[in-house]
Amino acid sequence: MENRKFVAVPHKTFIALLLLTGTVCLSLTIPANLQFSQLLGINRSKIKEVNAEANNQQKFAEFQTAMEASLNEQFKRQNLLSGAPTSFNGKIIYDIKPAVNKKVIALTFDDGPWENTTTQILNILKQNNIKATFFVVGSALQNNPELGKQIVTEGHVIANHTWNHWYHFMNPQAAAFEIDQTTKLIYKLTGVKTNLFRPPGGHLSNGLVAYARSKNYATLMWSADSRDFQQPPPATMVNTVLEYARPGGIVLLHDGGGDRTKTVQALPQIITKLQQQGYSFVTIPELLEMEKMSEKSEK
Ligand SMILES: [Zn+2]
Incomplete structure (x- = not known):
């Protein structure tokens, strides 16, 4: 103690x-x-x-x-305007049956963007207040990125037409490259995630369409071939389009892939003549949306 x-x-x-x-x-x-x-x-x-x-x-x-929510909303809206409705996933489309009294037709331009001709075509479309659909080739888009952006900023629809525009058979890996690379570049340049695909030359069995369908792209063919790749006189081209034009139709033209001077010369006449017959012009997503609407109204 x-x-x-x-x-x-x-x-x-x-x-x-x-x-x-x-x-x-x-x-x-x-x-x-x-x-x-x-x-x-x-x-x-x-x-x-x-x-x-x-x-x-x-x-x-x-x-x-x-x-982020606003941007997502924007992308959603943009995709509604730039892609096919989901009911067309994996389908092959040549034309549609529009709702009654709708005399609509879609102008489509392939193989660009191309120096000079794409600009000339964009100007003609602007002068006539018409929106069209451009199936671009990835390698051409890489060479002309500003034209690709201009297509979208001027309200047209941009879609996938492969990277190299090859016709030969492609295994799934090659087909994936051709389609995926093009879609990626379109998205990188324009913010558009396209689900619209058109096979080069309209070939349906060389592996490209099989891959596109497996990835839920809508494959867009055409019902009115202008045959502009043969470079006929503009008047002949106009007559060919008019001969095959019908409501719900898809017109095939080219803004790239070669000398498209004749297409540029024929385009104002194609527009005027179709308008005189009562046609109005829509983009591919707008056209597809009309078929969806007409299906609904028939039920
Ligand atoms: Zn082509």
Whole structure:
């Protein structure tokens, strides 16, 4: 017991000494004109700053979520305007049966974007306030990215016509490259995720369409071939289109892949003559949407 008392005294002394040393040290480290309350004040303002920062971060996170939601909505709307309705997934389409009294037709341009002719065709379409669909070749798009962007910014639909425009048989890997690379580049340049595909030369059994269908693309053929690739006189081209034109039809023309001067020359007449027959022009997604609507109205 004695020992315990003897031990307790030095402990108290030690604690007192420790407190004293601590106070001396603190007074040395704090500038003389700085009150303890000021120290606390600094801490409080720091807490306020941290809180404000946390509020800002929360606001920023909310803003980011709102922006992402808006962008998703934008993509959804854009895709509604730029792709096929899901009921056409994996289908092969030559034309559609539009709702009664709808004399509509879709102009489509293949193998571009092409220097000069794509611009000339875009200008003619703009002058006539017509929207069309462009089936672009990936390698051509890589060479003319600005024209690809212009197609979309001017309200037209951009779609997939493979990377190399080959006709020969392709295994699934080669077909995947031809189609996937083109879709990726279209998306990278324009933000459009297309699900519209047209096989080069209209070949249906060389592996490309099989791959496209497995990936839920709608395969778009045509019902009115202008045969513009043979470069006939513009008047002949106009007559050929008129001969095959029908409501719900798809007209095949070319803005690239060769000399398309004759197509550019014939296009204003093709538009005027079709308009005189009462046709109005729609894009492929608009055309497909009309078949969907007419199916619904018939039920
Ligand atoms: Zn082609």
